[in-house]
Amino acid sequence: MLRSFIEVSPESHFPIHNLPxxxxxxxxxxxxxxxxxxxxxxxxxxxxxxxxxxxxxxxxxxxxxxxxxxxxxxxxxxxxxxxxxxxxxxxxxxxxxxxxxxxxxxxxxxxxxxxxxxxLPVRIGDYTDFYASKEHATNVGVMFRGKEQALMPNWTHLPVGYHGRASSVVVSGTDIRRPRGQIKPADSSDPLFAASSQLDFELEMGLFIGPGNPLGTPISIADAESHIFGLVLVNDWSARDIQAWEYQPLGPFLGKNFATSISPWVVPLAALEPFRIEGPPQEPEPLAYLRTTGKTSFDIQLEAYVQGDGMERPERICASNFRYLYWSMAQQIAHHTVGGCNLRPGDLLASGTISGPHRQARGCLLELTWRGTEPLVLKNGELRRWLEDGDRVTITGWCQGDGYRVGFGEVTGRILPALP
Structure with a gap:
């Protein structure tokens, strides 16, 4: 077993097996x-x-x-x-x-x-956010379209994604200002301009691209992982009320571009190799350029905590796992480039919210409170439908080895009030 001359506790995220x-x-x-x-x-x-x-x-x-x-x-x-x-x-x-x-x-x-x-560990040129968790996509679809149309017809055929805003990706510890934008109340025929009242976190992970590909030359599914330098934790903050009014027909814009937080340590793919596992079964079988075999996922335990101004310590509100992602990182890269898009060193590709099959594994408040209709009751008696000013959200994750952990540290951010 590897051992460093520097003393490292078994609970540390940064043993000699990791080296992020x-x-x-x-x-x-x-x-x-x-x-x-x-x-x-x-x-x-x-x-x-x-x-x-x-x-x-x-x-x-x-x-x-x-x-x-x-x-x-x-x-x-x-x-x-x-x-x-x-x-x-x-x-x-x-x-x-x-x-x-x-x-x-x-x-x-x-x-x-x-x-x-x-x-911030990387000078990020481009940022893409995927929608790769089937449980998350299904839950959101049920809320907005009902059980019969929960997943859009394309979802099981390709990794859905959108291009985010690289300039607002910030390192862990950066305070997040509550955004303002157009909001359409259900009882109004017209939108109003206001601060978001449905601010949410999203438990995600992201990968950084190393060598990219020339414009017009796709990255094959077989070569995709050789372009991954390493992984980070991601909190892709969301203003659900702003997003609900703006997202049709072109998707997220102001509801997402105000901030995305990442952890400061980039864990190399080599450190995760002992924790490889098979991903979820895919039905129908993907098209040939997306087909994979073997262990394409990783057993990474993920947790999210919230701590409000009146709370003595953070409280865990979510426990999920990277293994729940339906679309693998290799599939995300292959699909991203199949049309000829050129990825470049430092590009960030995020997974989208990582939710699991159980209620506690839902990776955002939108799911945990079922669009605000089932508020969380915290240990001090406070309720949370959405994030409040002063709330600090912390996401952490690690792989558990035999007597050691390969961890990602944490990504944290505190909500500041909207500008007047």
């Missing part, structure tokens, strides 16, 4: 650079690079770890990612003295996470 990438700067000042999380520390890869530990790799001399985003490293491709991961994992092993016994290098390269500011 992020961008940080120390609270004392300095420039942003790339690091990996190990226990309660950040290992500064720019320090290791200057010390010559990556001299025989594809990133040698390119200073990809001295930048304020992961984009250049992501563009380097799977072979480079594998080389760097192998070196970092070896340096952190308990039986490897190169870093363990070099006091000056260790002092320069290891920084406590409490002493750093974690930044």
């Amino acid at each position: 990438y992020g961008v940080f700067r120390t609270r004392a000042g300095g420039t942003a650079r790339v690091g990996v999380a190990i226990g309660d520390y950040v290992l500064d890869l720019s320090v290791l690079d200057r010390a010559g530990h990556f001299r025989n790799t594809a990133v040698c001399g390119k200073e990809v770890f001295s930048r304020d985003s992961l984009d250049a490293f992501m563009a380097a491709g799977p072979a480079a990612w594998h080389e760097v991961r192998q070196i970092v994992q070896r340096l952190l092993r308990a039986d490897e003295p190169l870093l363990r016994d070099n006091a000056s290098l260790r002092s320069a390269a290891l920084v406590r996470q409490n002493d750093v500011e974690l930044l």
